[in-house]
Amino acid sequence: MRLTKEGTEFYDNLTSTEKDDFISDLQIELSKIIPVNIERLSSSVKNLNNQMFISLKIQSSKKERSVKSIIDDLNDMIKYKRITSISLFLNTNYLDEDFGSVPNQNLWGKYKIRILGVVLAFGILMVLFLLAHKKERKGRNMAVLQLGLIIFDFVINALFVSNNGKVVEALYIPSLMFLTVPTVVNAIGAFYIIFDENKSKTFLDWFAQHLMVALIFTVLSGADIEALSILHSNMAGFEFFNAPFSTKGKNSIFWASCLNIFAKDIPQVIIQILYIDSVVIYDIISLFALISSCLNLLINIVGRLFQTINICRHGSLEAPATERNFTSDELMSHSIHVKGENDSKKNNLTKRSSKGSFQEVIP
Template identity: 30%
Template sequence: MGDNIVPEGAEQDFITFAKKNYIILSIVGSLMGFAIFVYLIGRCSNRKGNNFVIFNFLLICYDLAFDIAFLVKNANDVPGLFRPALIILIVSGSINLTFGFAIMIHQRIFNPAFSHWLKENHRFAALITVFSAANIQALKIISSNFGGMEITSAKYSANGQRAIAWIGVANLGIQDIPQLVILVNYWLKTDGYVIFPFISLILNVVILFIDFFGRIYDAVIISGDDDGTTRRLNNRSSDSTYQYSMRVGAP
């Protein structure tokens, strides 16, 4: 331990550390409370919705913010950590965003029910697609039926659901676990408590714990065929198109 690095601003005593950083810790506590509050609102409004998706997404956003803060403020404290931390953020963000756009385009072309929803909610869909750079799981928001709202009632095909699930599993290997390794490495090579690595490590562990089983479950359980709801909506969309054509005298 004597050879470990003591970062600037590090505190050896946790109580002293907590007192010194009580404002940031209070903000983090408030953000966690807000995430729980949003989840409860969605659950009270619609118990059948996948309201936990919003809670998990907010945690992911918080984690990303502190990962960036760690990269900018603390990664250089330990030689050799800055570059891999930067690469993880860039590579994972690029992969998530690329697949996010690909999934949305695929659903737009091959899923009539989704296409119909997209026409009415294209701005919200575009926003969520951009947010998917943080984590592909953001795409689940638009199909979560959070609060029973129409903007969260999109219906992915089973292929779309499976793509999101498996890319989420891949994220464990290219984003979550490597980031955890970097943070653990930082703590092993430094002495004392430092605010950004401390919070980032806690959030990373919590998200990894939540996501690991959820992503594996999603990837394995989703059936190979379209779910019944999507099929019914697609059939309904086709029927509506046919009926409209008959009314206007189309051949």
């Protein structure tokens, strides 16, 4: 429910105690008008763009009217308050007839196709990951999922700013700033890293052979500088994902990613949490944006922590090859090799034992 401008002005001029009394009296009046047991009602107030919104919660009951029927009746009475009891009470008369009483959204019912689309896209990424892992087990094939998340996170955050940014006016400028500024800085940083790497003949040869892929990922790095690291992931064993980055280049990507956490990821999560907390009704874009930002933040923090541990232990971002985990194929071949050696030693011992016994029998 929403208060009219007059109602909002009246509410704002009340003291803290008077505001509590206003909400309490409003609930009493609604319980008489609907009618409904007042113990089933509770409410909270939010100020959105200088207008007060009241969220009325109605507990379900098996003995009394259903929540849906109460909401439907309340919506009709508010919208036609001039001919209903809503206009007869002091506090309910401040309810905005243009807004009515809007129930909480059934996100699944309203956005079922979009949700299924996201699930399907994730399923496709999982299949691609498994195929990449089957083709090249030694590659960092999680980069498939990483790339998908980078693209999804950027697109959904851009949609959030364009579609939802102005709903809460105080959050529009910060949300726009923390989307555009890091994107521009990341893009400039990515082009600089690639330009610097091209001073190496080895990298320049790779760059010349895979120019289009390099340019695509350099542009994608505007969304997240970590996209550059995919170029040296050896994903699926493809040559264009085996860029010979120098240690300096890898370190530059690492430090830029660390900066991104504080300059982009954390601010975006905070803004989206504040948005969800500020609005009365939120759509699927804002929900997806929050989920994506939280997931992206978590992955980036964990990834940077692992890289930091490697730097502390080994002096480099990646663990030495001697300490990497064996793949299943390597473990199998290793076990067969060990078994073969053990069998060979066992046969030699048996032969020696037999020979010794034979010599003891002969006088």
